[in-house]
Amino acid sequence: MTKLFSKQLSSQQPLAAKIFETAIANNKLAKSYMLAGHANDDKWQLVSQLTAYLNCANINSKTDSSCLISETDMETGNWCTNCRWIQTDKHPQALIRLNGENSKSGKIGVEQARAFAEEVSKTSPYFRVMVIENAHQEILHRPAANALLKTIEEPRSKILMVFFAQVSNDVLPTIVSRCQTINIASNQYKECLSLSSPNTSDQLLLAKHSDTPQLKNLTASLEKFTSQGSKLTDAIDLTECIQSSIKEGFELDEILDFLITKDLLCLDNICASEREARYAKELFLLGQIAKEQSRHYVSDKALVETFIFAWHKLKQTGINPLKLQR
Numbered sequence: 001m002t003k004l005f006s007k008q009l010s011s012q013q014p015l016a017a018k019i020f021e022t023a024i025a026n027n028k029l030a031k032s033y034m035l036a037g038h039a040n041d042d043k044w045q046l047v048s049q050l051t052a053y054l055n056c057a058n059i060n061s062k063t064d065s066s067c068l069i070s071e072t073d074m075e076t077g078n079w080c081t082n083c084r085w086i087q088t089d090k091h092p093q094a095l096i097r098l099n100g101e102n103s104k105s106g107k108i109g110v111e112q113a114r115a116f117a118e119e120v121s122k123t124s125p126y127f128r129v130m131v132i133e134n135a136h137q138e139i140l141h142r143p144a145a146n147a148l149l150k151t152i153e154e155p156r157s158k159i160l161m162v163f164f165a166q167v168s169n170d171v172l173p174t175i176v177s178r179c180q181t182i183n184i185a186s187n188q189y190k191e192c193l194s195l196s197s198p199n200t201s202d203q204l205l206l207a208k209h210s211d212t213p214q215l216k217n218l219t220a221s222l223e224k225f226t227s228q229g230s231k232l233t234d235a236i237d238l239t240e241c242i243q244s245s246i247k248e249g250f251e252l253d254e255i256l257d258f259l260i261t262k263d264l265l266c267l268d269n270i271c272a273s274e275r276e277a278r279y280a281k282e283l284f285l286l287g288q289i290a291k292e293q294s295r296h297y298v299s300d301k302a303l304v305e306t307f308i309f310a311w312h313k314l315k316q317t318g319i320n321p322l323k324l325q326r
């Protein structure tokens with residue numbers, strides 16, 4: 001498969017890497033993505049390595065990796081101009097950011113959003129990736145978001161919109177519904193993952209804990225839960241297993257990222273088929289709802305139960321039962 005990302009990044013963000021690589025391999029890149037999670041550095045790395053891949057002049061029959069991940073040095077290696085510019089954040093067109101830094105309120109101004117939309121409507125020889133650095137609604141508020149909607153809905157070809165958010169629930173639904181959301185693994189999880197080999201991404205475990213009985217139980221429990229013909233009792237088992245992991249000192253966010261990542265990495269053709277893309281999106285959303293609730297002092301027990309039973313329902317019916325209530 002085409003290699004878009006560095007080994008290190010692929011091991012830190014296996015799911016995001018797999019989703020983008022599958023999309024490119026199948027020529028099914030979505031028009032807009034939302035990268036949801038706290039690891040901002042990883043989001044930037046994903047975006048710049050992807051942008052480099054889409055614009056690199058050195059990609060040819062001999063190599064299908066951009067200069068950025070060619071393992072040569074920018075100064076000494078034979079890097080193309082596009083990759084040099086992208087690496088030093090100086091590319092005038094391929095990678096464009098929109099943020100609220102220049103306004104007093106910190107919000108993205110309506111005029112600014114309009115100018116951005118206008119920029120996008122021009123033709124360009126480059127594949128342009130437009131990054132909205134913080135899509136939370138206090139930054140990307142409704143009037144500014146409205147100025148972007150047409151661009152999101154009818155983008156020109158060779159344009160990719162990427163919205164960054166910590167939690168997708170803080171983003172206006174009009175934006176979320178138009179994006180494919182990708183969960184960015186949290187930092188604690190990242191530390192654990194970076195210890196595991198990047199080449200075994202479909203057998204990822206929290207390497208640091210991989211020998212602990214607790215993680216073995218969790219993995220076994222997940223496998224039963226996600227197997228064909230799993231029963232309600234498997235859901236109850238998994239719920240209990242998560243709760244005892246929390247008692248053992250595992251972070252809830254870490255467990256949720258682990259379970260979701262592991263389940264989605266098992267899909268053969270992740271996000272290439274509409275059904276899988278929808279499943280992934282709804283499962284991310286369930287994870288986000290649970291994480292958000294945990295910050296509002298909902299008890300772990302209650303939210304784990306809600307999460308698992310909603311997941312069970314989603315697997316059976318393809319419908320996210322929590323979405324209906326929101």
Ligand SMILES: [Zn+2]
Binds near residue numbers: 055057059068081084
């Ligand atoms: Zn290049």
